Amino acid sequence: MENDAVNVSRGSLAHPDIKTMAEVNVDVLKPLSKPGKGWWMLLGLCVLGIALLFWSWGIQMVQGIGVTGLTSPVGWGVYITTFVFWVGIAHSGTLISAVLFLFRAPWRQSIYRVAEAMTVFAVMTAGLFPLIHVGRVWHAYWLIPYPNSRFLWPNFRSPLVWDVFAVTTYFTVSAVFFYLGTIPDLAAARDAARGFRKKFYSVICLGWRGTDREWHHLSKAYIFLAALATPLVLSVHSVVSWDFAVGIVPGWHATIFAPYFVAGAIFSGVAMVITLSVLVRKAFGLEAYLTIKHYDAMAKLCLVTSMIVLYAYLSEFFMAWYSGEEVERAAFWQRLFGGYWWATWIMLVCNGFVPIMLWFKRVRHSIAALFTISIFVNIGMWFERYVIIVTSLHHEYEPFAWGMYRPSTVEMGIMVGSFGWFGFWFLLFTRLLPPVAIAELKEVLPRPMKPVADSSFVGTGSPPGGVSNG
Amino acid sequence: MDSRFAFLASFSYLDSAVKAIERLRKEGLREITAYMPYPEHEIEDALGYGQSPVRVWALVGGLCGAAGGLAFTSFTSVDWPLVTGGKPILSIPAYIIIVFEMMVLFGALSTVIGLFINSRLPQIKPLVIYNPEFSAGKYGVYIEVSEAKKEQAKQILIAEDPDQLDEHQLGDGHG
Numbered sequence A: 001m002e003n004d005a006v007n008v009s010r011g012s013l014a015h016p017d018i019k020t021m022a023e024v025n026v027d028v029l030k031p032l033s034k035p036g037k038g039w040w041m042l043l044g045l046c047v048l049g050i051a052l053l054f055w056s057w058g059i060q061m062v063q064g065i066g067v068t069g070l071t072s073p074v075g076w077g078v079y080i081t082t083f084v085f086w087v088g089i090a091h092s093g094t095l096i097s098a099v100l101f102l103f104r105a106p107w108r109q110s111i112y113r114v115a116e117a118m119t120v121f122a123v124m125t126a127g128l129f130p131l132i133h134v135g136r137v138w139h140a141y142w143l144i145p146y147p148n149s150r151f152l153w154p155n156f157r158s159p160l161v162w163d164v165f166a167v168t169t170y171f172t173v174s175a176v177f178f179y180l181g182t183i184p185d186l187a188a189a190r191d192a193a194r195g196f197r198k199k200f201y202s203v204i205c206l207g208w209r210g211t212d213r214e215w216h217h218l219s220k221a222y223i224f225l226a227a228l229a230t231p232l233v234l235s236v237h238s239v240v241s242w243d244f245a246v247g248i249v250p251g252w253h254a255t256i257f258a259p260y261f262v263a264g265a266i267f268s269g270v271a272m273v274i275t276l277s278v279l280v281r282k283a284f285g286l287e288a289y290l291t292i293k294h295y296d297a298m299a300k301l302c303l304v305t306s307m308i309v310l311y312a313y314l315s316e317f318f319m320a321w322y323s324g325e326e327v328e329r330a331a332f333w334q335r336l337f338g339g340y341w342w343a344t345w346i347m348l349v350c351n352g353f354v355p356i357m358l359w360f361k362r363v364r365h366s367i368a369a370l371f372t373i374s375i376f377v378n379i380g381m382w383f384e385r386y387v388i389i390v391t392s393l394h395h396e397y398e399p400f401a402w403g404m405y406r407p408s409t410v411e412m413g414i415m416v417g418s419f420g421w422f423g424f425w426f427l428l429f430t431r432l433l434p435p436v437a438i439a440e441l442k443e444v445l446p447r448p449m450k451p452v453a454d455s456s457f458v459g460t461g462s463p464p465g466g467v468s469n470g
Numbered sequence B: 001m002d003s004r005f006a007f008l009a010s011f012s013y014l015d016s017a018v019k020a021i022e023r024l025r026k027e028g029l030r031e032i033t034a035y036m037p038y039p040e041h042e043i044e045d046a047l048g049y050g051q052s053p054v055r056v057w058a059l060v061g062g063l064c065g066a067a068g069g070l071a072f073t074s075f076t077s078v079d080w081p082l083v084t085g086g087k088p089i090l091s092i093p094a095y096i097i098i099v100f101e102m103m104v105l106f107g108a109l110s111t112v113i114g115l116f117i118n119s120r121l122p123q124i125k126p127l128v129i130y131n132p133e134f135s136a137g138k139y140g141v142y143i144e145v146s147e148a149k150k151e152q153a154k155q156i157l158i159a160e161d162p163d164q165l166d167e168h169q170l171g172d173g174h175g
Helices: A003-011 A021-029 A035-061 A078-102 A113-128 A128-133 A137-143 A157-190 A195-204 A212-245 A256-283 A292-323 A326-337 A341-359 A367-396 A409-432 A440-445 B013-024 B041-046 B055-077 B092-119 B147-159
Strands: B003-011 B032-033 B139-146 B164-172
Touching: A003 A326, A021 A157, A021 A440, A035 A128, A035 A409, A078 A128, A078 A157, A078 A256, A078 A367, A113 A128, A113 A157, A128 A409, A128 A440, A137 B164, A157 A195, A157 A212, A157 A440, A212 A256, A212 A367, A212 B032, A212 B041, A212 B055, A212 B092, A256 A292, A256 A367, A256 A409, A256 B041, A256 B147, A256 B164, A292 A326, A292 A341, A292 A367, A292 A409, A326 A341, A326 A367, A326 B003, A367 B092, B003 B013, B003 B147, B013 B032, B013 B041, B013 B139, B013 B147, B032 B147, B055 B092, B092 B147
Parallel strands: none
Antiparallel strands: B003 B139, B003 B164, B032 B139
């Protein structure tokens, strides 16, 4: 468009390669076509993962929780580790979509749809693990407070009950937030589609037509949801951390746990957003939308949270030593040099030391390097939870109650299978919903203004707000 | 009875659409619906929007959720007074977490209900007066007028050079 220069004030420089608004629809809706061979192969792989998950879970249902390695003293193992891992992954989605929305961070627009989808699917994955971990899953409804024949109610003083409320609320609110933001884009998909697809999008976009009334209320509702979701992000992982911190287990009973977990969650979540968005960008040719600037911003977020996490690790070791508390000291000595030393060192290297490379601009601007680092972080953050949970439990107060834990095949099968379950939903997402927020992206594009030459009102460079009353 | 007419104009340029809306409103033609590919504040301003009542839904829903959470946790504790961990029967600080979560949950759900009611979604009427380009990049201005004002409205729209201008005849006396 010839009048691009006029509208530089809109902050359109983030997407120099996008010329017109209509082009956004074409580019973003392109993936919603017939999937190729690679997609089907990945989907098949994920279905195998789901099969592994439910096969392993089935074995546990039939034979009982004894098929796991869980026993005294380590009663929480891979299941809870993986639960915390997925809840953590879920965090950056709402951080990017809600918190950065409130702060008006200009780089969130193109990345947040992927992040939000990831959030919803990660909570769906995380939600499986308490059900798996309770053993008799057919009694899982006991977690929900309902009037029962024995007049028994949940113990609301227990962090585990807080967790049920926090995670359920988090899932509901992030799913609603995700859906509301998608409605206008589903309408765009409807307008571009034909046949059955058109019917499908017509129904799920709720008959959206982009009128002033719809937009007016949607944009307000969106702000309020963002405002409600922002403290929710912080609360959910704080509550998860209290599952541990409220117990008097050495290694858990620390006041820094809530901020430490929240930072870790954002860290792992941003890393996962990098991992997934690099793949989506590559597969669907969205280079003009997910630019180096976006990755640079995410890398910086990763770097900051990595430093917070490393600080938390070091302060934990320091406090254990400084407290002079023998049991605490022993627990942390065990962490570094005991039976699980390898897990601790994986955690320290992947989360604390590998991200130091993000200080360098060259690394932040290399997609391949970022992708590699994000994989390291994903691995490191799983091990962080493993270290916190397992090493703390295996070496508590009484020497006769010390013991090692070894995950069984069933547990590992469920853990590995959960990635298939997550990937399955994510793959469906990439083909069914627009992977970039079409409408919100247009908000940061230059407004199409009448070319100045034949415009009836004068003034080059007039800001968009400067429309005179005709 | 007076016949009613409607025009649907689509514009490529934002300023044209805004100007058309402002002129129509100046002439007292207020039954306007604007279509836009993204929330454009200029168009909302031109249409004279104030605060959205959705905010009341968010507030009331949040307060109800918080009150409900507090009432529920307190009621269930008193209903079966069982001391656990040596804590008081009414352990309010512990319940604050449930109160908070319920506030967020009900605040969010009520915001969505408020949104649906105020924006009249889901909309099941078929898409007749619509142009698929509105979701791509064009701005639409739809106006309903009486026969007497028909020409005036048409002239205002044409003056802004629309890409497309459709005329619809609505039923008699239809509002």
